[in-house]
Amino acid sequence: MHEGREIGKDRTLYDSCCVSYFSKGEYIVMGGSDKQALYTKDWVRLGTIGEQSSWVWTCRVYVDEP
Numbered sequence: 001m002h003e004g005r006e007i008g009k010d011r012t013l014y015d016s017c018c019v020s021y022f023s024k025g026e027y028i029v030m031g032g033s034d035k036q037a038l039y040t041k042d043w044v045r046l047g048t049i050g051e052q053s054s055w056v057w058t059c060r061v062y063v064d065e066p
Helices: none
Strands: 016-022 027-032 035-040 045-048
Touching: none
Parallel strands: none
Antiparallel strands: 016 027, 027 035, 035 045
């Protein structure tokens, strides 16, 4: 039992509707109630990549890699 002590960091949560991985799983694009954001594989938010006025229901990454 942790006796009411916080373990780890608080994270802002939202309803996700889609997840797309790219760059061999190093980055994650997520869409949902938080519009659309880019994360690292460790779930560190890097920023918004396509702000929308409503939820994003689907997302897909296309990367032209050699």
